[in-house]
Amino acid sequence: MFFLKLLLRNALRHKLRTALTMVGLVAAISAFGLLRTLVDAWYSGAQASSGTRLVTRNAISLNFPLPLSYAARLKGVDGVRTVSWANWFGGVYIKESNFFPQFAVDAPTYLALYPEYLLPDDEKRAFLRDRQGAVVGRSLAERYGWKVGDQIPLRGTIYPGTWTFTLRGIWDGADSKTDQSQMLIHWDYLNEVQHQRPGTRPDYVGLFLLGIDDPADAALVAQRVDRQFRNSLAETLTETEKAFQLGFVAMSDTLITAVQAVSLIVITIIMAVMANTMTMSARERLSEYATLKALGFPPAFVARLMLGESLLIALAGGGVALLLTPVWAEMFRRAVGPLFANFQVSGQTMLLQVAASFGVGIVAALWPAWRMGRIDVVQGLRQVA
Secondary structure (H helix, E strand, O other), X not given: OHHHHHHHHHHOOOHHXXXXXHHHHHHHHHHHHHHHHHHHHHHHHHHOOOOOEEEEEEOOOOOOXXXXXXXXXXXXXXXXXXXXXXXXXXXXXXXXXXXXXXXXEOHHHHHHHOOOEEOOHHHHHHHHHOOOEEEEEHHHHHHHOOOOOOEEEEEEOOOOEEXXXXXXXXXXXXXXXXXXXXXXXXXXXXXXXXXHOOOOOOOEEOEEEEEEOXXXXXXXXXXHHHHHOOXXXXXXXXXXXXXXXXXXXXXXXXXXXXXXHHHHHHHHHHHHHHHHHHHHHHHHOHHHXXXXXXXXXXXXXXXXXXXXXXXXXXXXHHHHHHHHHHHHHHHHHHHHHHHOOOOOOOHHHHHHHHHHHHHHHHHHHHHHHHHHHOOOHHHHHOOOO
């Protein structure tokens, strides 16, 4: 108890300096946590993917569609249990900044492949009956204040014209990783309209989604699928849903690396600031520490004083940062909307924040603690306190 009181007195001796140091710590540790959360959010789609789903697309690029006739052949591939398909719709809701993913899907098979979309049975039936119906995730509905029965107009970009859909259902996620920022509409309706418009390409899909029973067979089934369409006019590339998601993440590898580097730079900077604070404190208390040694306190006690004070300030700042990071993460999530399907501070990120706070406290005090532990008593007593 005596030691703790001594640490508190030392830490609060220069209240302004300690307060400013803590503000810097809170900002740095919070920024570190937010940047780590940003990286986690980037990978959230891959983490939430299922091992029982495969994605088949054009081997050249996603920009090249596949004929719908492939569906029948895919169903005959050994190991494939379910076949569904989807097109990216790419409509604009009111203004360009209102971005959110929209997919035209084969509703019955698609919903069966995504049991993590918890859609009430009555809303699911209403959606399946209404060719101009739509369903959305809970976070997307809350963002725009939509409720079941609302009319949602979208200005087509890939598919020109104004499209109006009736919201028939809102799904919740089975867990926090489930994407609730998407909108699903009927592929059949989209294709029907394409048949009526000259110059369009009906009966083509952006990608096929395959359900398999055993994730261990994913590579083998993928080989069988691609072998089916080898040397055809539209060869395929089949991969696990996770690999498909990671393919998008790989396009941003440089950016992700930069974010990770910045998070480490932030910690390094605050470590230098903290070390400077502790060095100033040690210099000011030179005569006090010399007196303690003269009274018989061992060098280790003096070193522990410096180390304890540094840890006390660092962990206090880190504790405040831990409380504020989820609040700021929620503010960021609301600001960016559905750009990130899952932007939540994970337990691992919080542990990293605690470790960063502890590391800053230790490293910042190493040099001052070592120096004060080796101080010469005579030289120290000559200093004016």
